[in-house]
Amino acid sequence: MPSTAQERSLPSPALPTRPWWPGLATLTALGLVLSSATPAHADATAAPAPPGSAAVSAEVTVPVEADTYVVREAPQTAYGSATKLAASNWSTPWHSEIYLRFPTPTPPPGQRIAAARLELTFQKLTQQPAALELRAVAGSGWSEAMTYATRPGTGAVLATAAVPAQGTPAVAFDVTSALPAGGSVSFAVTNPTAQSAGVFHSREYGVDAPRLVVSYAPTGGTRCGASFARENGETWAAALAREDSLFNGLDAVRFFHGGLPPAWPGPLDVGNRPLVVSFKGNARDYAAGTHDAQLRQWFASAPRDRDIYWVYYHEPEDNIRDGEFTAAEYRAAWRRLAGLADEAGNPRLHATMVLMQWTLVPASGRNWRDYYPGDGVLDVLAWDVYNYDSTAAKGEYLTPASLLDPVVAANTSVGLPFGVAELGSHIAAGDDGTRRAAWIRAMNDYLVTHGSLWNLWFDHAWSTGDYRLRDPAGLAAWREFCS
Incomplete structure (x- = not known):
């Protein structure tokens, strides 16, 4: 018919x-x-x-290998040893952005990356932004000692994560199509919401650090x-x-x-x-x-x-x-x-x-x-x-x-x-x-x-x-x- x-x-x-x-x-x-x-x-x-x-394999967690944040109003200050990561957008003024670097996971033989997401756990559950943006970063040669003045450039928005309500415990970004074939990959997290801050646990905090969650599937x-x-x-x-x-x-x-x-x-x-x-x-x-x-x-x-x-x-x-x-x-x-x-x-x-x-x-x-x-x-x-x-x-x-x-x-x-x-x-x-x-x-x-x-x-x-x-x-x- x-x-x-x-x-x-x-x-x-x-x-x-x-x-x-x-x-x-x-x-x-x-x-x-x-x-x-x-x-x-x-x-x-x-x-x-x-x-x-x-079906897709069980998920594998890849911990962040370097993380920090930088502040526009403190261009010479490094925050790499802090136990938090902050993406802030305050009129005081105070504007910060987060940098993350991960080793690129290598799929097992005969497998491909079927899905990958970047997860962040909030440290502060108040004054959260309505959304956060994940951006590409030009290169992964930076260290946690970098400052706003020495930070690498950022590129296009790769993904956006909504924060549905105050008190949201975590956010995730889909990065499936953003992972290179090998080496390391870096991302920046920016905050487009005025008068808010996305504050997360860093790897120095000890638990709930930034992580990639990856699953594999047969090639093809x-x-x-x-x-x-x-x-x-x-x-x-x-x-x-x-x-x-x-x-x-x-x-x-x-x-x-x-x-x-x-x-x-x-x-x-x-x-x-x-x-x-x-x-x-x-x-x-x-x-x-x-x-x-x-x-x-x-x-x-x-x-x-x-x-x-x-x-x-x-x-x-x-x-x-x-x-x-x-x-x-x-x-x-x-x-x-x-x-x-x-x-x-x-x-x-x-x-x-x-x-x-x-x-x-x-x-x-x-x-x-x-x-x-x-x-x-x-x-x-x-x-x-x-x-x-x-x-x-x-x-x-x-x-x-x-x-x-x-x-x-x-x-x-x-x-x-x-x-x-x-x-x-x-x-x-x-x-x-x-x-x-x-x-x-x-x-x-x-x-x-x-x-x-x-x-x-x-x-x-x-x-x-x-x-x-x-x-x-x-x-x-x-x-x-x-x-």
């Missing part, structure tokens, strides 16, 4: 991304994938993914995953165990909420695997702030030990066409929700929009930018991609390039990483499953080559047909990818 994505109504489930993404610098030019004439699920059913197989790290429903009265945990067993362990989970998201963890705790989670609700209400309190709490309480790609109203195109809300209201809702997510100061939350690949096809009569909320709002632009039902009915499978080249072009145009939130096809007419398995391998090869974050199979028996991988050839193809 190329022009109409049927909404899938699944039994209501549960589970829930912002400024972060492994390899953002290298993947921003990559596109998205999808093309689907098939459905778009709407309400709720879940898509969990198993712990595992090729596109993660395999799936969405699925409960079958034969099983629990969500049993459904997840079934999928894990079928596919040799899933690396990521897709889960759908039909309305507002429930409190964490919801019906299924996926552990520390990446989670792609959707919720719904009328865009008019979200744009007006009707649900601000609940969503603010949901974002603030989200886990910080996994990457959460949160999705507001995946595949909104048909709903907008049918007049449930307007494209302008949808864009406004996204901007408001992304602001609430930023307030949480959780670098593992990633704002992820999911559109139909069909929207990129001229025959759809649509322009995907009608739904795009503007630069600086999203972290990931993802797509639902299907071999169209009508194509499968003719015994055919569309080529990866025909489905995915438009996705890559769209993502490249806005500099956002991509993933495939739903991938699927019926077994085409006249096929015993062998040709579908070849299509799956070709799609995954294309997506891995172009840097997809995750490829998530739509493992459901749907009203328009059975997308599940239960035939030997299909099972083998997805198991190979997950392995």
Whole structure:
């Protein structure tokens, strides 16, 4: 059904991304994938993914090797032996900035840095700034004896960390794309908030010193995953165990909420695997702030030990066409929700929009930018991609390039990483499953080559047909990818 994505109504489930993404610098030019004439699920059913197989490794902490701060109004004074670090912005006047140097971690053989964040622990919990900026530093040859007069130059802002409220204990900056291949790396922390000070523990304090927290993943790290429903009265945990067993362990989970998201963890705790989670609700209400309190709490309480790609109203195109809300209201809702997510100061939350690949096809009569909320709002632009039902009915499978080249072009145009939130096809007419398995391998090869974050199979028996991988050839193809 190329022009109409049927909404899938699944039994209501549960589970829930912002400024972060492994390899953002290298993947921003990559596109998205999808093309689907098939459905778009709407309400709720879940898509969990198993712990595992090729998932990101346990986190490794890298302590700071040098830290200090310098003061504009005391240009000849060194503060390298202090037990605190201060980024101040006072009208007294008193302006200071923090300098940090870390050894660049070396990944184990066959691994890459999948994610890295810089964490700072506040020493002073009052008069905190609303936000702090992390900047590049020109070189790492400085010592803790440096002063404001001898400090190295600073460059562009690499990341911003919000401080949601007074009393916030710590902040974190995503530095995944800022780590060089070897040697040392330096950062400066500056404070743009007038009449405030970010005061943190230094390494001389003894505990809670600045640190990098790094995780690794296999080189080439596109993660395999799936969405699925409960079958034969099983629990969500049993459904997840079934999928894990079928596919040799899933690396990521897709889960759908039909309305507002429930409190964490919801019906299924996926552990520390990446989670792609959707919720719904009328865009008019979200744009007006009707649900601000609940969503603010949901974002603030989200886990910080996994990457959460949160999705507001995946595949909104048909709903907008049918007049449930307007494209302008949808864009406004996204901007408001992304602001609430930023307030949480959780670098593992990633704002992820999911559109139909069909929207990129001229025959759809649509322009995907009608739904795009503007630069600086999203972290990931993802797509639902299907071999169209009508194509499968003719015994055919569309080529990866025909489905995915438009996705890559769209993502490249806005500099956002991509993933495939739903991938699927019926077994085409006249096929015993062998040709579908070849299509799956070709799609995954294309997506891995172009840097997809995750490829998530739509493992459901749907009203328009059975997308599940239960035939030997299909099972083998997805198991190979997950392995």
